[in-house]
Amino acid sequence: MVFMGKYGTLILLLLLALLNSCIYREPCDNTSEPYVYLSFYSDSLSSRYQSVSLLNTVHPSAHFNLFGNDSIPLSITSDSTVFVLESPTRKDTVGIGYTRYISYQARDCGLVVVMKQPRILGLTTIPPSNIRINVEPRERNGLFTRGHKTIYRLDISF
Amino acid sequence: MYRFFVLIPLLIIGLEGRSQETKHRIYVGLDIFKNIPPLVDKQGYFPSTLIIEPIVRVELAKRLFLNVQAGYSKIGKEVIYTNLTHYRNEGGYLKTGVLYAVTDEDIPGRKRFGISLGLCLTFAHFDESGIAQLKGAFFGDLHKNYSHKGLNVVGVEVPCNLQLRLAHRWKLNFQPRINLLYTLGKKTFLDFPVYYTPGAGNNQMENELLKVPTTDITGGCTMQLFYRLR
Numbered sequence: 001m002v003f004m005g006k007y008g009t010l011i012l013l014l015l016l017a018l019l020n021s022c023i024y025r026e027p028c029d030n031t032s033e034p035y036v037y038l039s040f041y042s043d044s045l046s047s048r049y050q051s052v053s054l055l056n057t058v059h060p061s062a063h064f065n066l067f068g069n070d071s072i073p074l075s076i077t078s079d080s081t082v083f084v085l086e087s088p089t090r091k092d093t094v095g096i097g098y099t100r101y102i103s104y105q106a107r108d109c110g111l112v113v114v115m116k117q118p119r120i121l122g123l124t125t126i127p128p129s130n131i132r133i134n135v136e137p138r139e140r141n142g143l144f145t146r147g148h149k150t151i152y153r154l155d156i157s158f
Numbered sequence: 159m160y161r162f163f164v165l166i167p168l169l170i171i172g173l174e175g176r177s178q179e180t181k182h183r184i185y186v187g188l189d190i191f192k193n194i195p196p197l198v199d200k201q202g203y204f205p206s207t208l209i210i211e212p213i214v215r216v217e218l219a220k221r222l223f224l225n226v227q228a229g230y231s232k233i234g235k236e237v238i239y240t241n242l243t244h245y246r247n248e249g250g251y252l253k254t255g256v257l258y259a260v261t262d263e264d265i266p267g268r269k270r271f272g273i274s275l276g277l278c279l280t281f282a283h284f285d286e287s288g289i290a291q292l293k294g295a296f297f298g299d300l301h302k303n304y305s306h307k308g309l310n311v312v313g314v315e316v317p318c319n320l321q322l323r324l325a326h327r328w329k330l331n332f333q334p335r336i337n338l339l340y341t342l343g344k345k346t347f348l349d350f351p352v353y354y355t356p357g358a359g360n361n362q363m364e365n366e367l368l369k370v371p372t373t374d375i376t377g378g379c380t381m382q383l384f385y386r387l388r
Contacts, residue, residue, distance in 0.1 A: 076297060102290055113292055
């Protein structure tokens with residue numbers, strides 16, 4: 001740098017542009033499937049859903065126990081995800097429809113699937129007044145938040 | 159009469175000598191670096207690369223040069239992001255602008271090393287394609303072909319030329335550069351920014367630095383060989 005004299009600053013700037021890999025990037029997830037939060041509202045302990053089963057999966061065990069603050073993956077291969085909620089006294093089918101977009105996330109992580117225009121499908125057995133899709137606060141500006149794939153919260157009351 | 163016949167050749171030689179001094183220098187060059195890394199490192203930056211980049215430089219005034227570069231680029235890489243594979247990029251580009259020789263290496267009997275700074279406008283027209291392969295643990299993987307034709311990127315390039323005179327008419331130019339790029343029109347249907355712009359390089363700082371999806375800063379360095387025509 002000394003021998004370059006007054007051109008040293010310019011060359012330093014050029015080198016900085018080349019060494020941009022020092023920029024911090026968030027870690028990438030192993031799966032591209034976004035999640036939806038499930039929130040249940042009930043006064044009756046006996047009718048509380050205890051498990052959920054995903055339909056049309058390739059995974060051998062797509063059955064989960066529910067603990068009250070749960071999330072389930074959404075399908076990236078189709079425009080809907082269907083799952084069955086089970087309690088000791090009842091069994092309900094829920095279908096969520098959406099439109100998929102493939103979007104750029106970050107250089108290290110590449111592409112992600114973003115779901116927009118979520119809707120409850122007609123096959124859902126829970127009355128429409130008891131189920132509602134909410135957008136997570138951090139997604140309300142319409143932009144996909146890098147590093148966070150959870151987009152929606154499903155409020156179910158019974 | 160005898161004196162006249164002696165003077166005429168001397169006058170012609172004298173004028174020729176003066177015109178040599180005032181003649182605007184013209185160089186033709188070729189990029190000799192961009193195709194080498196893929197030959198050395200098959201798993202590296204862009205394993206399949208063909209870049210042809212001829213250059214013409216004309217001296218407009220003392221130390222001020224017009225620089226014109228036209229290039230063709232065809233590159234490929236099996237994986238660019240973790241989930242975008244079989245990437246291909248093909249297109250042409252044009253760079254034109256001016257260079258100012260801060261120190262002139264092409265003066266016989268003087269220094270062999272020179273530095274010039276420049277400002278060029280760039281335009282690239284190209285196609286990009288690849289396959290998006292997104293893993294889905296529960297519902298299976300998503301595979302989708304991506305192809306976008308007719309991408310147009312304009313930009314400004316600031317090159318810094320470090321030139322070494324090799325022989326009477328030959329010189330070697332090591333060129334680091336910075337590019338500011340802007341993608342015209344809509345982004346691709348996959349909604350992700352251009353990955354590589356022919357003539358400029360990898361669009362590396364998108365989102366991380368500028369926060370504008372269609373604007374990029376990139377940089378690079380290359381080596382060019384020049385021959386002085388006159």
